[in-house]
Amino acid sequence: MYYIAEVDKDKCAETNCHLCTTYCPEANCINYSEEDKSAYVSVDRCKSCEICVYICRDVAKHNAIQMKWIDNLEDRFVIKRVGVVQR
Ligand code: SF4
Ligand code: SF4
Numbered sequence: 001m002y003y004i005a006e007v008d009k010d011k012c013a014e015t016n017c018h019l020c021t022t023y024c025p026e027a028n029c030i031n032y033s034e035e036d037k038s039a040y041v042s043v044d045r046c047k048s049c050e051i052c053v054y055i056c057r058d059v060a061k062h063n064a065i066q067m068k069w070i071d072n073l074e075d076r077f078v079i080k081r082v083g084v085v086q087r
Helices: 009-013 051-059
Strands: 003-007 030-033 038-041 065-069
Touching: 003 038, 009 038, 051 065
Parallel strands: none
Antiparallel strands: 003 065, 030 038
16 A cells, blocks of 8 residues: 555644645545535545645645555545545
8 A cells, every 4th residue: 555645634724725625636635624624635536646745835834734654544444525524
């Protein structure tokens, strides 16, 4: 397996910036949850390119995304899509 982008929801929720969601090259991979007030990554769609990490850390200056080994993800089995939350 491989590394997946993971959003620190608390850090992200402080900003409401949405910036990363416009740069991920994969469709419906990183989206914004109005319910959680943070971005989230659909684990099954992330291709580990790290563009979102660069955007959040170096462009938005929020440093709310890091790459994590898939086995170490906090929400390893949580896959959310627009309008649907599966827990
Ligand atoms: S760029 Fe960072 S702070 Fe902005 S929505 Fe994405 S994860 Fe949240
Ligand atoms: S690492 Fe790449 S594919 Fe994965 S969420 Fe970030 S921008 Fe999208």
